[in-house]
Amino acid sequence: MDTESLRWFEMVADGATVTEVAELEMRSQPGVSRALARLEEEVGAELFQRSGRLLSLTPAGAAFHRHVGAALHRLDDGIAAVQQLVSPETGTVSLAFQASLGTWLVPDLIGSFRTRFPEVRFDLRSKPDEHASAVGARSPVDLELSTLHVIEDGVEWRPLVREPIRLLLPQGHPLSDRRRVGIAEVAEDSFITLWRASLLRSQLDQLCARAGFEARVALVADDLPTLRGYVASGLGVAIIPARWDAGAIEPSSPRVHYLELSDPDAERTVGLSWNDHRRRLPAAELFREHVLTRAETGRLPRPVPIR
Known part of the structure; x- marks a missing residue:
């Protein structure tokens, strides 16, 4: 009609x-x-x-x-x-991200983007399973920020920044006055970890295996703030992503100490993924270009150095 x-x-x-x-x-x-x-x-x-x-x-x-x-x-x-x-200036961008990136990378990228396009809205989705891609062929998600390098038909992935992995120790630990250690030096300690579906848990298992031991898991935390709290209470040690110079979003505490890990694989690469088989709306394409340009020009946050 x-x-x-x-x-x-x-x-x-x-x-x-x-x-x-x-x-x-x-x-x-x-x-x-x-x-x-x-x-x-x-x-x-x-x-x-x-x-x-x-x-x-x-x-x-x-x-x-x-x-x-x-x-x-x-x-x-x-x-x-x-x-x-x-409309590029008033559209909506659907963005999935790994939970640990929500304290520094996601706010930096969205904040810097919205200084140019303040009317663009974001549909933000934290990934419950970090081992699965969020930009599959049938997914409504436009873009994904993750340390998972997706190898899947149609999925494009671009590295953005390398994220160091630190060792987190409680106050009074025998190694807490050190600046840099190998993970083998805490082989006898109890570990605090994240849930098994997290990529950080997988990386702990890989680091320990390469160092010749299996981590003794004392407690499993649901998120990084809880993990820090367990370590601060002296319940074990943990590996954790580095703190970033993105303001005071990510808390520090005098009751925990961050140490550099000398192990060669004690880092992970944060990347941006999207599906080239699906057409992106203009606002999502503008944000994709913004993220890649910000990474290429070195304007992303930097990890806080160990002092």
């Missing part, structure tokens, strides 16, 4: 003459009349009855009018929603 005819029907039903509609819409009067006649044929009933130059609604027209207005309002709302999505 022609939405233009529906809009003309609503104008006439609200009291406008066919001549007034034709002048307002810059159409011929016979053209408007023919459109209304076609609408009556599609509905299957006479919608108007003529009284001189004026048209008034028939009972069928009145019943139809009660629904046309609501339908056109819904249609206009839908068009506005689509325009908001596809």
Whole structure:
């Protein structure tokens, strides 16, 4: 059904003459009349009855009018929603990210982007399973920030920054006055880890295996703040991503000590992923370019050095 005819029907039903509609819409009067006649044929009933130059609604027209207005309002709302999505400056970007990146990288990238495009909105999704890609062929996610290097058909991945892995010790630990150690030096300690679906847990297992031992896990934490709290309470040691110079978002405590790890694989690469088989809306493409440019020009946060 022609939405233009529906809009003309609503104008006439609200009291406008066919001549007034034709002048307002810059159409011929016979053209408007023919459109209304076609609408009556599609509905299957006479919608108007003529009284001189004026048209008034028939009972069928009145019943139809009660629904046309609501339908056109819904249609206009839908068009506005689509325009908001596809407009580069007012659209929405769907971004999945590894939870540990939410304290420094995600705020930096979104904050710097919104200085140029303040009306762009973000649909932020923390990844529950860090071993699975969030930008698969059927996923609604536009972009993903993760230390998982995805090798999957259609998925593109670009490295952004290397993230050092530190050893976290409680106050009073025999090694706490050191600046740099190998993970083998804490082989006899109890470890605090994250859940098994986390990439940091996998990296702990790999580092310990290369050093010739298996970590003795004392406690499993749901997130990094909880892990820090367990270590600060003297319940064990842990590996943890480095703190970043992104303001005071990531807390430090005098009850824990960060040490550099001398092991060659004590780092991970943070990258940006997207699916090239799916068309990205303009706002998502602008954000993708912003992230890559910020990385290429060295404007991402830097890890806090060990003192």
